[in-house]
Amino acid sequence: MIFNEKKEIYGVDIKGFYVKIAKKNPGIHCITNIVSANDCANILLAMGASPVMAQHVLDAGEISGGCDALVCNFGATGAYDAMYEAAKSAALLKHPIVADPVGVGASAYRRSCFLDFISKFKVSCIRGNISEIRALHEKRPTARGVDVSEYELKNNSGDESVLFKNAEWIREFSLKVNCIVVCSGETDIVTDGKNTVFVTDGCILMSRVSATGCMASAVTAAFLSVENSFISAAASISFMGRCGEYALKHLERGTSGIGSGSFRVGLIDAAGLIFNE
Numbered sequence: 324m325i326f327n328e329k330k331e332i333y334g335v336d337i338k339g340f341y342v343k344i345a346k347k348n349p350g351i352h353c354i355t356n357i358v359s360a361n362d363c364a365n366i367l368l369a370m371g372a373s374p375v376m377a378q379h380v381l382d383a384g385e386i387s388g389g390c391d392a393l394v395c396n397f398g399a400t401g402a403y404d405a406m407y408e409a410a411k412s413a414a415l416l417k418h419p420i421v422a423d424p425v426g427v428g429a430s431a432y433r434r435s436c437f438l439d440f441i442s443k444f445k446v447s448c449i450r451g452n453i454s455e456i457r458a459l460h461e462k463r464p465t466a467r468g469v470d471v472s473e474y475e476l477k478n479n480s481g482d483e484s485v486l487f488k489n490a491e492w493i494r495e496f497s498l499k500v501n502c503i504v505v506c507s508g509e510t511d512i513v514t515d516g517k518n519t520v521f522v523t524d525g526c527i528l529m530s531r532v533s534a535t536g537c538m539a540s541a542v543t544a545a546f547l548s549v550e551n552s553f554i555s556a557a558a559s560i561s562f563m564g565r566c567g568e569y570a571l572k573h574l575e576r577g578t579s580g581i582g583s584g585s586f587r588v589g590l591i592d593a594a595g596l597i598f599n600e
């Protein structure tokens with residue numbers, strides 16, 4: 324479900340976006356980390372997009388030029404020069420760029436690379452977890468690695484007033500960096516500085532599988548490739564959550580529940596099957 328601060332529900336046609344993506348078969352250039360590359364490629368393929376994982380500095384520009392959208396995932400900070408070349412091409416062609424600040428709460432170097440990147444290129448959307456977004460906003464370390472910090476887990480336990488307070492500084496951040504921000508978590512916060520919505524789709528298992536955030540960023544790039552807008556970004560994170568819910572519903576439950584390994588596969592299956600019913 325997508326709603327705003329007045330609790331008005333947004334009726335977004337997620338299937339409409341999905342059909343447009345399948346019809347267009349957009350090329351999505353992903354410069355992403357070694358953990359997520361395979362899952363990002365497969366979730367994009369499942370939903371009818373065409374992923375290209377390419378991170379050599381000498382061909383990233385050309386490859387991005389042949390695609391429809393670019394994802395720069397800073398879990399692959401070692402490929403920063405390739406991101407730079409790819410973004411030059413994408414910017415020239417006005418392709419949407421999604422930047423994923425993986426791990427910026429844990430590394431000053433990564434933070435400075437990310438802030439440098441978004442200052443040089445017009446990024447359509449930043450998608451990260453709350454520790455990553457806070458690290459960029461407050462320009463300080465917030466986490467020990469790529470996962471959301473204990474501090475945020477303790478302080479964001481479903482309390483609506485905390486959610487709305489977070490939405491306020493995330494909105495300020497969005498205005499500062501002049502792009503859409505998707506802050507993922509139990510309730511995703513999506514803002515472009517003017518509009519803010521909350522997305523409750525998803526399930527807890529999504530946080531127990533590595534790279535679901537990286538996949539969400541790749542999925543967002545596919546959505547933005549058919550419509551580069553705030554609503555499209557909100558629809559993409561809602562779609563991701565719905566895929567998680569679909570996987571949970573359709574996976575066979577063993578006597579001890581659903582394993583995170585099976586859930587990971589179920590999530591990719593869901594991206595292909597969700598609108599078949």
Ligand SMILES: Nc1ncnc2c1ncn2[C@@H]1O[C@H](COP(=O)(O)OP(=O)(O)OP(=O)(O)O)[C@@H](O)[C@H]1O
Binds near residue numbers: 511524526528530538
């Ligand atoms: N507790 C939860 N309940 C429901 N959905 C969740 C929960 N935690 C995460 N999600 C969903 O999982 C996806 C990934 O979000 P998350 O915040 O875990 O990303 P991340 O920490 O950047 O992931 P990663 O670093 O593993 O790629 C989003 O679609 C989000 O809505």
Ligand SMILES: Cc1ncsc1CCO
Binds near residue numbers: 533
């Ligand atoms: C980069 C990375 N390192 C550990 S897991 C992961 C994937 C996204 O968080």
